[in-house]
Amino acid sequence: MPVDLDDVRWDAVCIKNRDLDGEFVFAVKTTGIYCRPSCPAKTAKRQNVEFYETTVLAQQAGYRACKRCHPDGVSQEHSRNSMIETACQLIKNSEAPLKLETLASKMAMSPHHFHRIFKELTGVTPKQYQSALQKEKVRSLLNQSASISGAIYDAGYNSASRFYEMAGAMLGMSPKAYRAGAEDLQMQYMVCESALGLLLIASTEKGICTIEFGDSASVLEQVLQQRFPKASIRAAETHFKEWVTSILAYIQQPRGLLDLPLDVQGTAFQQRVWKALQDIPPGQTASYAEIAKRIGSPSSVRAVANACASNQFAVAIPCHRVIRSDGDVTGYRWGMERKKALLKRESET
DSSP states (O other): OOOOOHHHHHHHTTTGGGGGGTTTTEEETTTEEEEEETSSSSOOGGGGGEEESSHHHHHHHTTTOTTOOTTTTHHHHHHHHHHHHHHHHHHOOSSSSHHHHHHHHTTOOOOOHHHHHHHHHHSSOOHHHHHHHHHHHHHHHHTTTSSSSHHHHHHTTTTTHHHHHHHHHHHSSOOHHHHHSTOOOOEEEEEEHHHHHHHEEEEEEEEEEEEEEOOOHHHHHHHHHHSSSTTTTOOOHHHHHHHHHHHHHHHHOOOOOOOOOOOOOHHHHHHHHHHHHHOOOOOEEEHHHHHHHHTTTTHHHHHHHHHHOOOOTEEEEEEEEEOOOOOOOOOTTTOHHHHHHHHHHHHHO
């Protein structure tokens, strides 16, 4: 049975879904007013509500704009998004880390309010965001600078000793090994046929570090080699083949949790999202908004979607179980057909 669009819109109005602001407006017959889906006013009775694609159509039907949610103007959500995007750009363009007070002042906000809004919309604090950019910068500079110490200071770190304390968790290896293209890193991998196409599985001594679907074995191998240009990458050993067998069997018949040792590298926010994904049982789905609520950041829907897109562990971290609030199946780095096929298999198991 096809989904009734008005039912989807009514659900959005009931939960005051900001994500659908701008997609439609709803009008209340008893008040003669039309509003955004996220309007904070008390929800009207369903029989008194009509939906319109645009504000113009609502006006033509005789309704006037709500003075609380201002459906004809720039939404508060859009304004806040623009402000945070500006702040993020300031951080990216700054050679040194910016203090919270400095960023808040540039945005004409108090430090407390700016900190709260920034975390709501990005899922991380300004400090954590700047730290992530520093880490990305130092990774790039380690491959370019004449010396390791030069890369550390050029990335904005004031103390080399402090950087070395964090290097293992940040790079997955020592700065020297990373600079050498993971020269000392021992890895093994296998490309095999699965029920949903080719699958590359690779591991370090800590556990599986990537599970990727693909259409070409050579392309999958090339991507792995580019990530670790000087690592010692060898064919799979016996215990590794057992992990591969478990993954292939799980794709064929998904049941329970795929319990494997994973060598996961990601930000604190990404790891919170990925852990929440692992808690979704096979045969069930959750929306990006629901995941955001589960990790305690209900306004970080966009950041949750980005974390799902950054996942490098197909099936083991089941980002395919995350869908839109309206039930639409969208967004999967390994292709929509694979996502739909995985969900179909899980619903039938």
